[in-house]
Amino acid sequence: MEEYQECNIMILLDGKKVALDVRNEISDQVSLLLKNGHKRPHLAAILVGNDGASQTYVNAKVKACKEVNFQSTLLRLDENITESDLLAEVERINDDSAIDGLIVQLPLPDHIDEKKVTQSISPSKDVDGFHPVNIGKMVLNLPSYVPATPAGIIEILRRYNINCSGKHCVVIGRSHIVGSPMSILMAKNSNPGNCTVTLVHSKTKRLHEITKMADILIVAIGKKNFVNEDMIKDGVCIIDVGINRVKSDKTKSGWKLIGDVDFDAVKNKCSYITPVPGGVGPMTIAMLLNNTLNSAKKEIY
Numbered sequence: 001m002e003e004y005q006e007c008n009i010m011i012l013l014d015g016k017k018v019a020l021d022v023r024n025e026i027s028d029q030v031s032l033l034l035k036n037g038h039k040r041p042h043l044a045a046i047l048v049g050n051d052g053a054s055q056t057y058v059n060a061k062v063k064a065c066k067e068v069n070f071q072s073t074l075l076r077l078d079e080n081i082t083e084s085d086l087l088a089e090v091e092r093i094n095d096d097s098a099i100d101g102l103i104v105q106l107p108l109p110d111h112i113d114e115k116k117v118t119q120s121i122s123p124s125k126d127v128d129g130f131h132p133v134n135i136g137k138m139v140l141n142l143p144s145y146v147p148a149t150p151a152g153i154i155e156i157l158r159r160y161n162i163n164c165s166g167k168h169c170v171v172i173g174r175s176h177i178v179g180s181p182m183s184i185l186m187a188k189n190s191n192p193g194n195c196t197v198t199l200v201h202s203k204t205k206r207l208h209e210i211t212k213m214a215d216i217l218i219v220a221i222g223k224k225n226f227v228n229e230d231m232i233k234d235g236v237c238i239i240d241v242g243i244n245r246v247k248s249d250k251t252k253s254g255w256k257l258i259g260d261v262d263f264d265a266v267k268n269k270c271s272y273i274t275p276v277p278g279g280v281g282p283m284t285i286a287m288l289l290n291n292t293l294n295s296a297k298k299e300i301y
């Protein structure tokens, strides 16, 4: 792909296409593993309860496994399951050498301590990259599973040859799954990386002044159309992580997804931008598959 040029001809960062490339590469790797007598990578997912959005996300992950020829196991548990029974299931999968990766779909019902469950997953199977051991290793630049959404953003920047070195990257949002790990990855001595990073959040004062200094702006707050043309400088590269569902009379379902960035307002000012949908979203599952492949290949642990 083209070398990143700072100009005002906006280029869409096509996450859908990059995700497809990543998945095809994973499929090829699976074929190679099988050819060499290894087993298929195996991802297990635990879904507790009947939350509609969670079911959709888990089903998409199971479907993606099939598409790259992974084995998958979906364990559906009753929403009233006790915390100790859920922990026992996690332990059972931790001990099952046929399973390479385990994800527990969040959120969990209120009576279950999410932190406790996340931390009970063996770090060597934690392909979501949420375990403190994996977060710590990521910070220390040791091999680890990197949370899928930030890993997907890095992959987009890498494949579009976006020159990040020495640039000012502003990350809006400090969640454990997106904003915080993103800020760490962008500051690393690596490519993509080597940015000067500012992490801002809801308590940040004069946010507009800071975002206007960004060469690369990564937005993960969950507020529709939050970033507008007055908050950015010419030529900025924008990564819009937000997924917000809004009513629409133009779609069959009556709903559509929009990002945290007002796309139409900024499109003539930025050099690169991820669309919503079709930008960061498709990369998240692709990188989860990639983490699972790395687990099967024993590349991390």
Ligand code: NDP
Pocket: 149, 172, 173, 174, 175, 176, 177, 178, 179, 200, 201, 202, 203, 204, 207, 220, 221, 222, 223, 241, 242, 243, 244, 280, 281, 282, 284
């Ligand atoms: P969280 O709700 O966990 O975190 C939101 C962050 O945004 C918080 O740090 C919060 O600050 C900050 N924030 C909220 N309002 C403002 C504001 N007005 N100004 C500055 N900062 C603000 O969200 P997530 O990180 O989980 O998700 C963010 C968005 O990304 C959501 O739309 C989500 O759906 C989407 N998402 C998309 C994924 C994908 O695959 N594309 C994957 C994961 C998430 P504070 O800490 O001070 O409260």
